[in-house]
């Protein structure tokens with residue numbers, strides 16, 4: 001088959017060589033973006049008097065036909081036509097005749113492919129933001145139900161201080177909020193049009209780049225034609241934001257996995273988000289959470305893959321850059337799979353408040369309360385820490401907890417300790433009294449939830 005660029009060639013490559021160079025196997029995902037880009041380009045050529053009205057309407061109707069066929073899955077792509085851009089141009093010429101060849105006036109595949117990817121990411125990023133919002137909604141619902149559910153809070157995976165389970169869950173809300181903000185802010189770099197940059201240096205035709213950009217709904221155009229076709233920062237930035245988002249989901253997934261173990265028993269995943277074992281009949285595995293944790297690795301890989309591809313590339317376009325797409329598609333696919341799964345998992349999980357209560361009733365996570373009690377009565381905190389530490393040691397030796405320590409032992413450690421210490425040591429009291437701004441006290445968690453709700457409604 002003769003190539004659309006075949007003029008200066010005497011021989012054609014063999015099929016297996018074509019196949020190696022082709023991107024049609026994956027860039028066909030950009031079919032709609034490519035058609036939209038072509039429509040905007042051709043309308044602009046018309047408005048600038050570069051092509052006649054007759055040519056414009058023929059090309060536009062041809063592109064509409066292709067759009068219908070693409071939607072119906074009727075386009076038969078071929079590796080001989082390399083990529084989505086040449087495949088579509090070939091289809092257009094087949095559809096409307098040689099006039100189809102006028103579409104590429106004042107344009108190159110280099111600005112075309114960059115335009116396609118800007119359009120693609122612009123749409124996908126806003127879908128991802130919506131999916132994060134839904135996930136956050138599920139977190140808020142669970143958190144609201146469990147404002148007054150007390151769990152041990154951990155540092156070093158050792159019980160640290162009792163906290164509200166709602167407060168713990170809301171931590172993930174705020175991580176996701178930052179992820180959403182980052183994606184939103186990255187729009188400033190995504191929502192820019194490279195179209196009209198040509199191969200690298202612009203064009204001799206009197207084009208209007210702003211007009212084409214307006215047709216596509218872009219907020220602006222690249223000021224430098226070489227930058228327009230060489231820049232892939234916006235994809236790296238997306239992959240980096242996606243990696244951060246996956247990292248957050250992976251941390252949450254890890255907790256879901258721990259909490260559903262028999263050792264913690266803090267939650268039970270709904271049957272619809274868990275799996276069984278082919279051999280062990282008793283098993284209920286948190287596969288979905290594990291997969292999200294696992295898929296974090298591939299998204300990091302996509303980020304590092306592209307950074308490495310771009311490192312050392314001279315200006316402007318290089319074929320290496322064709323390697324920018326699969327990682328981007330894979331990352332979008334991974335996020336759009338993981339976010340709704342996580343949302344469903346959180347929305348349907350059963351919180352085992354009884355086990356949580358049992359956990360905080362039998363630990364030393366209230367030791368800070370005792371130290372704070374002494375410090376509030378004037379003992380230097382460092383001394384209070386030591387006195388409390390010694391009482392903890394006594395309890396460990398006797399095999400019980402601070403709340404079981406008789407008042408006479410308390411008083412022997414410090415006369416400042418009085419009967420009301422037992423109320424102070426109650427996990428519920430301990431949590432509710434942490435009423436500093438942003439703390440785990442119930443009032444603070446309610447304030448936090450109110451703020452959070454205004455952020456997802458926006």
Ligand code: ARG
Pocket residue numbers: 023027083084085109110113317319321322323
């Ligand atoms: N398939 C190519 C890519 O994805 C399109 C741009 C090709 N440009 C070129 N000069 N070969 O990067």
